[in-house]
Amino acid sequence: MSNNTAADIRRQVERFLPKVLKPSRYIGSEWNVMKKDWAETDVxxxxxxxDVYEVGMSHLGTRILYHLVNSFPEFLCERVFxxxxxxxxELRDREIPLYALESFKPIKDFDVVGFTLQYEMSFTNILNMLDLAGIPMRTEERGPDDPWVIAGGPCAYNPEPLVGFIDFFLIGESEEQLPEVLRLVGEQKKNPVSRKEFLRKVAQVQGVYVPEFYHITxxxxGRIEKIEAEEGFPALVEKAIVPDLDQAYYPTNPVVPYLEIVHDRMMLEVMRGCSRGCRFCQAGMIYRPVRERSPETLLRQTEELVRATGYDQxxxxxxxxxxxxCIQPVIHGILEKHGEEGVGVSLPSLRVDSFDVELAETVQKARKSGMTFAPEAGSQRLRDVINKGVEEQNLLEAAEAAFKKGWSTIKLYFMVGLPTETQEDIDGIVDLAKKVANLGTKLGRRNITVTISTSVFVPKSHTPFQWEPQEAGSSVExxxxxxxxxxxxxxxKYNYHDMSTSYLEAVFAKxxxxxxxxxxxAVKHGCRFDGWSDQFKEDVWMEGFKELGIDPHFYANRAIDYDDVLPWExxxxxxxxxxxIEEHHRALQAAKTIDCRHxxxxxxxxxxxxxxxIELKG
Incomplete structure (x- = not known):
């Protein structure tokens, strides 16, 4: 155990908390929090x-795994952001180690520290948190008294930039995998074997990747010649998957924060996976196949959520x-049962081609907030290249229906720098935006706002565009x-994403x-919160590339051959x-691929x- 006891830490922190921004990020004790007895749990x-509390607490995976682990009497799970x-x-000046919100115990005292990898630009925060906790950053420097440092989430599908810091990665959906890993940690505590022996055992769990058993030449x-697994380990670590969402664990008593978080409402996961097949979209590839929850399950979960949280959204x-x-029956079921209690339903950004204005009106009866659509590209040719099966007509019909029903704010999301993009495609963005605005004016809507947001295309692993380079920064700008x-x-109104962070994101994504x-x-030179524009230190990163002799263009801007060995192979x-590969060919021919659900x-x-x-309930 470390010298700083939980009571010590709590006392010291309470003294200076009023001096920091948003102190309730650091005190825990929220509604529905789980505080278990350390003495009565094995692991x-x-x-x-x-990332910060408000971002982390908005993430559904955090909620699921926190309550899942705590649902086992032998395990305990706490949180840290x-x-x-x-x-x-303040923590560094007073030499207070990073602590967990539930017990104020130092992170170093836990058996397992589990990071979620949602975004490449949070990688420096991982190393910085380990340093703040007093846990050696490098795996080889950790001893038997240090916790196991593990990680999962979408960025674990290319875990290689973090190899050397994370003991092992969980690839895929962790609902069944994580409890199995924790049981092995419990055995290791009772009957310890060598570190290597333990890692051998844990590598047998479906979807667990232990980097030290894989050697790269x-x-x-600078390209990879080969990736070799040691004897007894699979050449391909296949993701873990939950076959039946109706049977999967889902928490209906989530922690309710004191301060406003990014998505401050109840969340109902209606399905997993997407078979639309957008060729830039990593989530659409890695979360396949589509599995839906039944309306009965969702309505039961809604009832429990409403009772346990007090949210009205x-x-x-x-x-x-x-x-x-089953979107219609579920929405009607929720509103029928809970509408009178003031509970509203919200839908995240809707696809233009599955947009139903009646549905949108049902869920936004009370407040006509903005309507969001993501055409992604300005021309039909480029939408076909990326397999976004949306036509201009779909968008204009959806916008017209929204204006007629009283909406006056529409947001449109596009990407720039997509493979094969030309000037015509860029002009197409302007053209579409103006057509939507003109439609609103023609229909007599006042105070129309059409917000156009463009992000920069970042090629991601496990997508048909993984072989593509990112467009050079100067031409994107x-x-x-x-x-x-x-x-x-x-x-x-035009918003666009900063090119320098997108460039670094591409370097780490590939x-x-x-x-x-x-x-x-970078961490030793003060980089952290790289996804936050006011904290991003582009000059420090560029200096790091130069000092270490690493060429960022080699990762971000190089087209990769099909027979090249990919880092995530x-x-x-x-x-x-x-x-x-076939999808990449089809993209270059602007040929569409159908949705396999129907x-x-x-x-x-x-x-x-x-x-x-594929499991559809409707």
């Missing part, structure tokens, strides 16, 4: 979210909620300037183990490489390889 885990820079300074030009979440086959100029109209030294260097999403199988390989099936 203690802390769930670590590498990245302290904001003012809090970090490089060619002279419930969000139906998934990658594409408008595609959920020209496009952003051009759009800013062309979208000058009092009805239009990176290999050689980037670990860069991460460590040994991590299996269930979707075959052959399918991704048509023939497209041959991505996930159902036969993992023995699961």
């Amino acid at each position: 203690q885990m802390v769930f670590a979210f590498p 990245t302290p904001w820079v003012d809090m970090e300074k 490089y060619k002279e030009d 419930i969000a139906l979440t998934s990658l594409s909620t408008g595609d959920y086959s 020209l496009k952003q300037r051009y759009l800013r100029e062309k979208l000058r109209d009092r009805r239009l 990176g290999d183990r050689k980037l670990a030294q860069l991460l460590e260097w 040994h991590i299996g999403s269930g979707v075959s490489k052959q399918f991704l 048509n023939d199988c497209t041959g991505c390989g996930v159902c036969p390889s993992r023995g699961v099936q």
Whole structure:
């Protein structure tokens, strides 16, 4: 145990908390929090979210795993988030280690520290949190008294830049995998074996990737020659998957924060996976196949959530909620039962081609907030390249229906820098935005606002565009300037994503183990919260690349050949490489691929390889 006791830490923290921004981020004790007795549990885990409290508490995976682990009498799970820079300074100045919210115990005292990897730009926060906790950053420097540092989440599908810091990764859906891992940790505490022996055991769990059993050799030009698994370990670590969502654990008594968080409402996960097949979308590939929850399950969960939280808003979440086959009966069921109690339903951004204005009106009866659509590209040709099966007509019809029903604010999401993009595609964004605004004016709507947001395309692992380079920053910035100029109209508002963070994101999204030294260097030189524009230190990163002799263009801006060995070649999403190659070919021909939920199988390989099936309840 560390010298700082929980009582000591709590006493010290309470003294200076009034001095920091949003002190309730750091005190725990919220409604529905779980405080278990350490003496009565075998394994203690802390769930670590590498961003501030408001972001972490809005994340559904955090809620599910926190309550799941605590549902086992033999396990305990607490939470920790990245302290904001003012809090970090107070902790460092007073030599107080990073602590968990429930018990105020130092993170170092737990058996397992589990990070979730949602976004590449939070990687520095992971290392910084380990440092604040007094846990050695490097795996080889940890001893038997240090916790196991593990990680999962979408960025674990290319875990290589974090190899050397994380003991092992959980690939896929953790509901069944994580309890199995914790049981092995419990055995290890009772009958310890060597570190290597323990890692051998844990590597037998479905979807657990232990990097030290995989060896990488490089060619002279920096590309990978081969990735070799030691004997007894799979060449391909296949993701864990939950076959039946109706049987899966779902918490209906989530922690209710004191301060406003990003998504401050109840969440209902209606389905997992998306079979639309947008070629830039990593989530659409790695969460396959589509599995839905039945309306009965969802209505029962709603009832329990309403009773346990006091929220008056419930969000139906998934990658594409408008595609959920029982969306109508579920919304009507919720409003019929709880509408009179003032409970409203919210839907995340709806697909233009599955948009139903009656449905939108049902859920937004009380307040006509903005309507959000994501055409992604400005021309039909480019929408076909990315397999976004949306036509201009769909968008204009949806906008018209929304204006007629009283909406006056519409948000449109696009990407710039997509493969094969031309000037015509950029002009298409301007053209579409103006058509939508003109439609509103023609229909007599007052105070129309059409917000156009463009993000920068970042090629991601396990997608048909994983072989594509990211467009050079200077040319993306020209496009952003051009759009800013062309979208000058009092009805239009233009927001765009900063190129320098998107560039770094591409480096890490496509990176290999050689980037670990860069991460460590950046953290030692003050980089953290890289996803926050006011904290991002572009000059420090560029200096790091130069000092360590790492070429960022090699990762972000290089087109990769099909026969090149990818850094994530040994991590299996269930979707075959052959399918991704075929989809890449189809993209270059602007050929669309159908949605396999209602048509023939497209041959991505996930159902036969993992023995699961698409499960629709409608």
